[in-house]
Amino acid sequence: MKNVVIIGAGVAGLTAAARLKDIGYNVTIIEKKTYDGGNVASWDRLFPDSRRASRLIDDVRRPLGEGVTIHYDQRITSLVKMKDGRIGVGTESLGIIHADALLVASGFSLFDAHLKEEYGYGIYDNVYTQADLESMFSSGKVLTRSGDIPRRIGFVHCVGSRDEKVGNRYCSKVCCVTAVKQASEIKQLYPDAQVYCFYMDLRMFELPYEDMYFNAQKLYGVRFIRGRLCEAAEKMDKSVILKVEDTLAGQTLNLSVDMLVLMAGMRPASDTARIATMLGLHCNKEGFLTPVDIFSRGNETEVDGVFLAGTCTGPKTIPQTIADARSAAIRIDEYLKKRKK
Amino acid sequence: MEERFSFDPFVLPFTIGLLFIIIYLAVAAGKVIYDLPTDDRKRFFRSLFSWRIFVSIKDIICECLLHVRIFRRNKILGFMHMSIAFGWFMIIVLGHIEVKLYAPHRLNLPYFPIFFRYFMKETEHSMQGAFFFFMMDFFLLLVLIGIGMALYKRFNSRAMGMRRTTRLKNADRIALYTLWLIFPLRLLAESHTAEIAGGSFLTNTVGYLVGIVPEDYGRGFWWAYSIALGLFFFALPGSRYMHIPTEALLILFKNAGIRSRKKGDGVATAAIYSCSRCGICIDACQISSAARKPKDTAVYFIRQLREGDPAALKSAENCFMCGRCVQACPVGIDSIRLRQNVRELKAPKDQSDYSYLPAMDIGQADVLYFSGCMTRNMPSILNAMKTILRNSGDKYLHMDASSTICCGRPMLLTGQIDAARAMIMKNTEIIRRSGAKTLVTSCPICYKVFCEQYSLQDVEILHHSQYIDRLISSGRIKVEKSSLNVVYHDPCDLGRGSKVYKEPRRVIDAVAHLTAIPSAIDRKKALCCGGSLANTALSESSRRAVTVDAFQQLTASSPDVLATACPLCKKTFEGVSEGHSAVKDIAQVVVEAMEKNLSSPCEESIEKSTAHTIA
Incomplete structure (x- = not known):
């Protein structure tokens, strides 16, 4: 079974993880905080219908079931594109995880x-x-x-x-x-x-x-x-x-x-720049990651096997983030199927 | 010594050139002096007949001949300039002494001292001429070394300690190449006649080598030498070498206490022509060194002014007015004033009516605190100052607690003098009415304007760093020295602009450990934070480049605190600090050091609102 590693257990990371798991991939999420849900976790209610933020996070988390591993409190220490096309994801305490595809869903942080x-x-x-x-x-x-x-x-x-x-x-x-x-x-x-x-x-x-x-x-x-x-x-x-x-x-x-x-x-999350440098991804002048083409390849990067989802590419509402994460999951699936041949 | 000839046609290029340049300079100097405002002109003539003329003579020797200021900045560059200027000067002087001694009846021929070796021949080997032969060779060698260095610098400026050097224009090229040629040609010419006319270590030696050139052709060297001189004189007015004669005039103006007041006045013209385009300012300017945008630096701006290039209107705006270039300039050209001249010229004529300014009566106090617009927007500084004032024991009032009238500086900087005057008048009235003896300001920009543009008579104006310094040294506020490492950054308008260096350092020394920074960015050479309001042309990204670079240089030693004494510097540096070194105002650092001794806060002195309030 192919491995997909997702950076960030926010709304984008969780949504993509659920889709990818359903398709049949082995999904691992690396989260720097000790909880999931990202910025939304600290919200009370959400626009436009005033639903509880905690309920939304439950909704995106529920389909994960047992098949997805989330490692909390982890800092990415290295990201290396290997000769076999996989990506070596290094963290402080987990060692190196080999990913067939990597999804960057590092999100945003609030302006100071x-x-x-x-x-x-x-x-x-x-x-x-x-x-x-x-x-x-x-x-x-x-x-x-x-x-x-x-x-x-x-x-x-x-x-x-x-x-x-x-x-x-x-x-x-x-x-x-x-x-x-x-x-x-x-x-x-x-x-x-x-x-x-x-x-x-x-x-x-x-x-x-x-x-x-x-x-x-x-x-x-x-x-x-x-x-x-x-x-x-x-x-x-x-x-x-x-x-x-x-x-x-x-x-x-x-x-x-x-x-x-x-x-x-919204500002790019503090680790986005570090991730971009390690992988050689493009950032715009504001520091958000830029996909290959905003129309047709909005989740892809110049680096083979590395994909983007959520607010790491720019400010988004939650419905937009969820749609973006699902689209990223489809792109990753297409990519991995093509590579199998 | 015996006279061989008294004339030869080859002297003509030199003589005509000399005549041209003397007439040109006389007319130009006359025009510059005529262009002075009447009172300045009177002051200028008066200064010529006072003791100040001796200062001027000393300055002219030090700066025009010895180039002391360049020496101080860069020894190699200083030596290069000194060797050419002083060597050349001595050759001319010694030439005249020789004529005076050996052919006094020829002193009326201007070319005679220059081509002395050709016209005179040595009759016997005696000590009589040998002294001059040696001296002339010595100074010629000095000049040649200088020229050699200049050549080297042109092709490898970094080796001379300069990162950038100016680009040349055509007149500059002619003048430059002829200047390079004059002295090697003189060497060849004198060497060729050394056997007849006598020579010393240099000319005799070279004489053996050029001896192979037949006697008849040897005169060609003298022709070439004369033509090079003549061409140099003709190219001079259009070239940067006009700085040689003009600088002397500028020194006279400076010592007479005359400053430029508007575009095109005599001092401005003299300053423009005094620029040697050495390019030292290019490296001093952070817009050039950090933001990599050198095209509007002082040297190019001044050249635009000199050429009447309309681009000067735009480049006048692209300047922080931080004064680093003025400080670095070996000629001491006040390029900030030149920019200000242009800004005033293009400023919109006053279209605003300032009669709405509130007639505030704020009550009576001994100390008036004027926070200014920027400190009002920096509550951390404002709160710290309020704490200090409360604990000072002074009877104080916060002059602009509820509403503020600008000190006038932004208007002055954009050349809107009348608008600035309206604000200055209003503030003056408020300050006078309060009966205060001391005015304390937190913003160096306000401080400079209060000092220079206001006439507050017996009201003493203090920047808060000076005020705090007094409070600490007189024991009126108690502070405890901490072990924090603090780097102090001199704000442009407080340091270079107002010469306040001591007090802030003393304050920091009393409350923390004052960490040294490299002298190249300390005190007079302090960096601009990049936030200056004076620049209305630079993009935010270039500004940021300046700020990031300045912040990195200042915090190279990773101090705990980068302290400054200007709300704008603090704001600007905070935007790039990203947690490396806390950026604080000096007042905050002091309040943290007096925390234990604080008295309880009392009611704010005044809190009135003058603007419309909605229910």
């Missing part, structure tokens, strides 16, 4: 919001990222640092996305919808709270998103203000005073919020 120091993340008590807020939702306690119920909450879109100053010109795709989702959830939790979203553009590109945006305004009264935050300062009571330009109304606003949530963008 500390780098936008002007927003005060890590400095002010009540500045959070969307991931921090998800943890709060999971724990059921959405409270300020001092344990109070927030009465005013601001969401800042495009933190580390579409921002040339931090070197990320691209759109991270999912943050707009996430902000709409979280803003609505806050209002579900605290109907009396004032919620603001500060945005450049709202990119509601899939069918249900526009409805979510509409409901956020109509049902929940979330206020969308077009303009980037220019200053955030902490007051003595630990609320955050914001200076922002409302570019539609053409006026500057000073308002204070009890919680400021930064919608941090």
